[in-house]
Amino acid sequence: MLRERDPGLRSRLSGTRSAEPRPPRVAPILLSALLLSIVAVLALGVGRYDVSFPRVVQILLAQVTGAGTDGSTEANVVALVRLPRVLLALLVGGGLAIAGAALQATFRNPLVSPEIIGVSAGASLGGALALLLGLGSVLLVGSAFAFGMAALGVLFAVTVSRHGTPMLMVVLGGVVTGSLFSALVSLVTYLADPYTELPAIVFWLLGSVATATFAKVGIALVPILGGTVLLLLLRWRINVLSLGDEDAASLGVRPGVLRWVVLSASALVVAGAVAVSGVVSWVGLVIPHLARMWVGPDHRILLPVSFGLGAAYLIVVDTLARSVTAGEVPLGVLTALIGAPVFLLLLRHHRDRIWDRA
Template identity: 40%
Template sequence: MKKNTRKSPKRVLIVLGLLLLLVALFSLTLGRYPISLNELVGIISSQVIFIKPFWDEKMEIIFWNVRLPRIILAILVGSCLSVAGACFQGIFQNPMASPDILGASTGAAFGAALAILNHASKAMISVSAFFFSILCVGIVYLVSQKSMGNKILALVLSGIMVSSLFNAGTSFLKLAADPMDELPAITYWMMGSLSGASVKDIRFVFPLMCIGIFPIILLRWKITVITMGEEEARAMGVNTGLVRLIIIISATLITAASVSVSGMIGWVGLVIPHLSRRLIGSNYKYLIPATILFGAIFLLIVDNVSRNVLTSEIPIGILTAFIGAPFFLYLLSGRGDKL
């Protein structure tokens, strides 16, 4: 009789939680101005008890205003993009679904490009990106409701169509942009980066992410039921239409919030859910917490590479593509587990 080699889900979650803590602490020490573990403990402890500073004052300013906000934002963005991808893969029963399946990222790119073209501040670029991300998905949903056929298929096809329109709009804005400063700014934003992370960014996205992720956590068992099939879900008393709508709204909200402050970071929401399934299985009761932790760990590691490997920072979107694309080719080649 074949033994079940899969580890206990709770044990896996504990290990992932501890790993996230270790990676986060290690990330706080890395950068152009390295901070030793002793200095790190001293800087943090000095906020609670009196400690005579034995570190450079500039180092403390960098820690609180630059490095810590960036680490927190990497954790939030990585978690939310991964959860959104897992949700869309579940409710659409499509292993190739990603957070951008309904056009959230393309809408955000258009909004950011429009704001950059109008010389908006960094905060207004984020607000514009968030607004147009929500608007794009809203248009997709309204268009799909006009269809008399398969609503899920209509939603996906509407996403492709509306995304194409917003992509065309972004291309037009890039054409109209000043090639000396506006065009490079738009291009860099679309590559994805956390280089400008600040406390203001966290204050902007954290409430939105909490509002979006709370319903997902509450309804995660219903996503598991939906993955079993439409008829089975209805037989178990699940209102599939309502659950899908709530999950779409919630996943879109956390995706829009993430992209508005990080730019377009691809592959995270596509790859991490699959890796999490390998570790913990397809039960969304455990899969959602696993993707939260795994996504945060993944983006933290990628961000560490982004800001430490070269003298100039590498956009995160480039690195995630280098990692994500070969991984998916591996899965599609048949050497990996089934999608």
């Protein structure tokens, strides 16, 4: 029975679970998918070697039908160079955005981003160590992913007790865990050779998908898609969890267990993203806000829309990174330069509405 002390509870749960559940609106999901498709195809043709839109579509159709490339320069640029890069940016951007949306609901805080649980810092340490030791790209990805999940293990070990886990403890534990791993990253950069190892570590930490290959896309697909699917399966329960522990428990949801399942799924996504691209900040913080302003707080719609917008956003940013200058601009730099001012504008003009609707 819903608690009458919260008169807005029934309306906030409208469309999530009731005697006659209202199906989620599919139009925003379809529109975000259409936007993502258009952005991805356009990005394949943009760069220092421009390829027309019809030609890009023709090359993609040849790939889908199994005809392969015709050996032309245009076909090789689109299918072998840009396609894996666009796919990797899609996975990383979408994964970080959906993880950010889920974590903001879990912690009931609009300022939460994937970095709050310390997984990004842990994955950064794993990648920096791999570069310091001169390991190959496969071991670099594996090391980053392993250390990212290890950071979640440290957070779990520090905060979980038999008497439950207060949300404040999880937040403080995540901040401390992230600070610890960040300090270790600083130590690794201090020990690195300033002429050979240090530049590679710094560039990797700034985030980039410049080294994208189909093999790396396949590696990223497993954790990012796995965590994303799990979050989508939990979308109604995330709706309930965002109401608070008392209301969630009254509706038959175990908030403590569910919170750790959501944290684990988000950590899986973030660790997979950082492992293949380095640290790309602000995506998981800003994109969920934009999606929430568009579709509202219902996570049945918000989560897939966040994935689509995050994927499209990072594809656009990566296209700018490889096109606007003769050199490669790190993704993390551009996402911070774009994300911080946008977030400040959101706070300034929508400070009373961004989260009140949730």
